[in-house]
Amino acid sequence: MSSTSQAMLNQGLFEDQELSTQMGFFSFPPNMTIPPFGCNQSLKTLTTMPPSLGADAPNSLTETLLSSATQKQKEDIASHLGGPQLLSLQRSSANLWAWGDVNNECMNSKRSGGDHHHIGISAMKVKKIKSRRKVREPRFCFKTMSDVDVLDDGYKWRKYGQKVVKNTQHPRSYYRCTQDNCRVKKRVERLADDPRMVITTYEGRHAHSPSHDEEDTQAPSQLNNFFW
DNA sequence: CGAGTTTGACCGGCGC
DNA sequence: GCGCCGGTCAAACTCG
Numbered sequence: 001m002s003s004t005s006q007a008m009l010n011q012g013l014f015e016d017q018e019l020s021t022q023m024g025f026f027s028f029p030p031n032m033t034i035p036p037f038g039c040n041q042s043l044k045t046l047t048t049m050p051p052s053l054g055a056d057a058p059n060s061l062t063e064t065l066l067s068s069a070t071q072k073q074k075e076d077i078a079s080h081l082g083g084p085q086l087l088s089l090q091r092s093s094a095n096l097w098a099w100g101d102v103n104n105e106c107m108n109s110k111r112s113g114g115d116h117h118h119i120g121i122s123a124m125k126v127k128k129i130k131s132r133r134k135v136r137e138p139r140f141c142f143k144t145m146s147d148v149d150v151l152d153d154g155y156k157w158r159k160y161g162q163k164v165v166k167n168t169q170h171p172r173s174y175y176r177c178t179q180d181n182c183r184v185k186k187r188v189e190r191l192a193d194d195p196r197m198v199i200t201t202y203e204g205r206h207a208h209s210p211s212h213d214e215e216d217t218q219a220p221s222q223l224n225n226f227f228w
Numbered sequence: 229c230g231a232g233t234t235t236g237a238c239c240g241g242c243g244c
Numbered sequence: 245g246c247g248c249c250g251g252t253c254a255a256a257c258t259c260g
Contacts, residue, residue, distance in 0.1 A: 159233055161234090161253080162234070163235095163250070165249080165250065166250085174252075178232090
């Protein structure tokens with residue numbers, strides 16, 4: 001594990017909080033374990049969606065989100081995000097939450113230039129979700145300020161493709177977990193308007209534990225539960 | 229030589 | 245129906 005990326009992640013070097021909030025990003029303070037619940041299921045629920053998307057949001061998501069957090073984690077989030085916000089989510093219908101999925105706004109989001117630190121998890125376009133027929137694995141994405149494209153999350157990945165997508169100058173790379181019977185994939189690309197920012201999108205759940213290299217065994221295990 | 233990466237071709241979904 | 249585009253495949257290539 002690269003100590004650089006580890007440090008980056010643990011510090012939560014994310015920005016553009018205001019825009020992210022508007023677009024459905026969920027922000028975490030830099031000193032919080034990412035994600036705050038360290039739980040597989042929590043990740044896919046951490047996407048805020050407009051209430052109009054309620055029909056697409058499974059009713060149990062809000063419950064899943066909160067039930068997967070420990071009391072301490074709930075308190076952490078409540079204190080950082082503001083108690084009422086979390087409490088309102090807890091009481092709310094599932095309308096506020098939907099499956100984590102990624103849209104292009106996530107990739108093309110503009111920078112506000114602030115020094116906020118947060119993780120951003122985007123929402124799929126309403127239209128896309130409503131029209132999707134194919135059932136896809138839950139996804140979530142976050143952006144990280146990093147020199148390296150591939151953040152070491154403890155899992156082993158094999159690159160299987162690279163593509164230059166429209167309206168971006170940086171190629172998108174496609175990775176697949178090398179573990180047998182694990183179909184988790186991730187995409188990595190850099191923000192067009194801020195090459196320092198790396199957008200990582202995960203799809204699916206790991207059916208195994210992270211496989212650290214020998215040299216990484218002494219690294220902090222805070223990220224062990226980062227991904228499912 | 230095996231594991232991982234690169235890269236052009238191919239495929240399927242979606243919008244028009 | 246057609247073309248565009250994102251995602252995946254797989255052969256060739258590189259590296260340790």
